[in-house]
Amino acid sequence: MKLDFLEPVVAHKGPWATVYATTGPADESSARRRELTWRELCRSLEEQGADEATVGAVRASLDGLEPGADTPGIALFAAEGRTVLTRTLGQPPAATEAIWSEIPRLTPLLELTQQRPGCLVARIDRAGADFRMHGVSSVEDAGSVHGRDRPPHRAAAGVWSARHFGVAGENTWAENAARIAQEVVRVFADSGAELLVLAGGARECHSVDEDLPLELRDVTTISWHDGRAAGAETDRLDASIETARLEHAARAAENVLDRFRAGRDASGGDPAAIEGVPAVAEAARQHRIDTLLITPAGPDPRRELWIGEHPDQVAVRRSDAERLGAEHPHAARADDALLCSAVAAGGEAFVVPGDGGDGSPAGGIGALLRWPVGEAERTRG
Known part of the structure; x- marks a missing residue:
């Protein structure tokens, strides 16, 4: 899936308020439920430490929505007192939630929109x-x-x-x-x-x-x-x-998984696909990710990575992030950190449905590479 629609988010400084919500039909009873939901979402952001201006921007954007049958859900991303990106969804999100974090919570958006390619x-x-x-x-x-x-x-x-x-x-x-x-x-x-x-x-x-x-x-x-x-x-x-x-x-989906299996299992040649958070994080630092693969049900997407001020400053350890030049490293979910890096480098991403099954990335994180892994990189890894 192409990720250029996420460029405004990656180019903007955090921390971020991310909101996923069901909008419901445009009737009186739903309007009352929406009012209570919007209020609870904003209260949740305040309790997580969000600043007043950003919470206000989220509330204003939610109040400005026009619910209806064509927009059953909404994804909203706000930072520094303004809403940077709003996406209406073709189906309701799995959960209505508000998240305050150093980088935006992106994987659910990809999962919801992947079935509706441009x-x-x-x-x-x-x-x-x-x-x-x-x-x-x-x-x-x-x-x-x-x-x-x-x-x-x-x-x-x-x-x-x-x-x-x-x-x-x-x-x-x-x-x-x-x-x-x-x-x-x-x-x-x-x-x-x-x-x-x-x-x-x-x-x-x-x-x-x-x-x-x-x-x-x-x-x-x-x-x-x-x-x-x-x-x-x-x-x-x-x-x-x-x-x-x-x-x-x-x-x-089938094409991406076929390419991943062939690239990972290359016999007699250098692998063109990798799996596991450490290996994919190294590829992200080198701008080598062609397509990032994420299986949300796996354990690796929830693993912790350390990130810096730039999308390619991603590392498994805080000290490694500091060596990359990050002045104030922050912990972040691996899937979101790697997605931000892929967006910034012009890569693509694919969310593997379900548990992935045989042939999907072990642990839930993998990548197709722009050029294969050579012997030197494998030895160093």
């Missing part, structure tokens, strides 16, 4: 396409592209020069399909999406799909339930988008 939807007809970005917690317009509209269709049979106009219509559509595909590539790269859905007529979608580069076609799904026309089957398209997201997340 998805770019292109609604296509023969004259162009409209784009919408389905993000982790919102849907936004992402622009459009318009092709030539004359002649967009075949001429009727029997009309003078029908063959000429029919060929011209096909040539126009071929040009439009290529233009739409070119814009799809650009918008997809800018959006940060992991999945592409082409919606519209079968012929139009397949024509655009054929003009896409192979790496983008590998993450493309075609839906015939909607196009650009008024009255299109929006509900059926929404359902197909959610199905595509779930299927993409499942494929991505």
